[in-house]
Amino acid sequence: DVKVTQSSRYLVKRTGEKVFLECVQDMDHENMFWYRQDPGLGLRLIYFSYDVKMKEKGDIPEGYSVSREKKERFSLILESASTNQTSMYLCASSFRQGIETGELFFGEGSRLTVL
Amino acid sequence: GESVGLHLPTLSVQEGDNSIINCAYSNSASDYFIWYKQESGKGPQFIIDIRSNMDKRQGQRVTVLLNKTVKHLSLQIAATQPGDSAVYFCAENRRGSTLGRLYFGRGTQLTVWP
Numbered sequence: 001d002v003k004v005t006q007s008s009r010y011l012v013k014r015t016g017e018k019v020f021l022e023c024v025q026d027m028d029h030e031n032m033f034w035y036r037q038d039p040g041l042g043l044r045l046i047y048f049s050y051d052v053k054m055k056e057k058g059d060i061p062e063g064y065s066v067s068r069e070k071k072e073r074f075s076l077i078l079e080s081a082s083t084n085q086t087s088m089y090l091c092a093s094s095f096r097q098g099i100e101t102g103e104l105f106f107g108e109g110s111r112l113t114v115l
Numbered sequence: 116g117e118s119v120g121l122h123l124p125t126l127s128v129q130e131g132d133n134s135i136i137n138c139a140y141s142n143s144a145s146d147y148f149i150w151y152k153q154e155s156g157k158g159p160q161f162i163i164d165i166r167s168n169m170d171k172r173q174g175q176r177v178t179v180l181l182n183k184t185v186k187h188l189s190l191q192i193a194a195t196q197p198g199d200s201a202v203y204f205c206a207e208n209r210r211g212s213t214l215g216r217l218y219f220g221r222g223t224q225l226t227v228w229p
Contacts, residue, residue, distance in 0.1 A: 004158070035219075040124070040221055041221060042204060042219045042220050042221040042222050043159070043204065043206075043219040044219075045216070045217075048216070058216075090158055090159070092158075103161055104149075104151075104159075104161065104217060105161075106158030106159050106160070107158050108156070108157055108158050109156075109157075109158055
């Protein structure tokens with residue numbers, strides 16, 4: 001069974017803290033993605049990576065950075081968390097040819113609250 | 116700006132009825148569309164997809180219709196069940212965009228009443 005695992009389901013952080021959200025997939029997928037989900041706004045792409053050490057900005061990269069040192073792991077970093085980054089964060093992965101079938105596999109999400 | 120959007124944010128149906136969830140898109144370069152289902156507390160799951168060279172595609176109890184003339188996409192669920200209650204997202208792949216890049220709509224909350 002395919003699996004995308006996000007390290008934390010719920011986090012509470014304070015303004016200014018550095019936050020790491022980890023995502024691991026066991027499907028040997030080339031592509032990995034970080035989305036942010038807010039009510040009424042759908043899923044907005046923050047960053048994605050199509051290979052180890054490669055990254056591309058999505059629609060809302062400001063305030064975020066990412067790291068992909070290994071194929072199976074994609075980390076989202078908030079260098080200095082702010083209250084407007086309170087949100088649900090979703091990680092997804094796909095094969096490089098996966099877009100041909102739309103098969104993005106999502107994790108369960110990490111709900112971050114910044115106080 | 117160009118976007119993938121939904122006509123209705125919420126939809127309530129009686130169990131056993133058919134459901135129709137709509138999606139409008141404005142990017143004429145979109146060539147591939149996907150519907151995802153997101154149950155409460157879970158990540159989105161792929162339901163069905165359709166390419167721009169097709170008008171209709173059927174799955175198990177679900178049908179996706181694509182009208183390229185008016186840039187409209189719909190998801191039909193037959194004999195809706197309580198387990199179909201979820202948020203449904205349409206997403207599009209735009210021709211020429213970076214490989215793997217999907218654009219999601221805002222979602223429709225489907226509630227099924229017994």
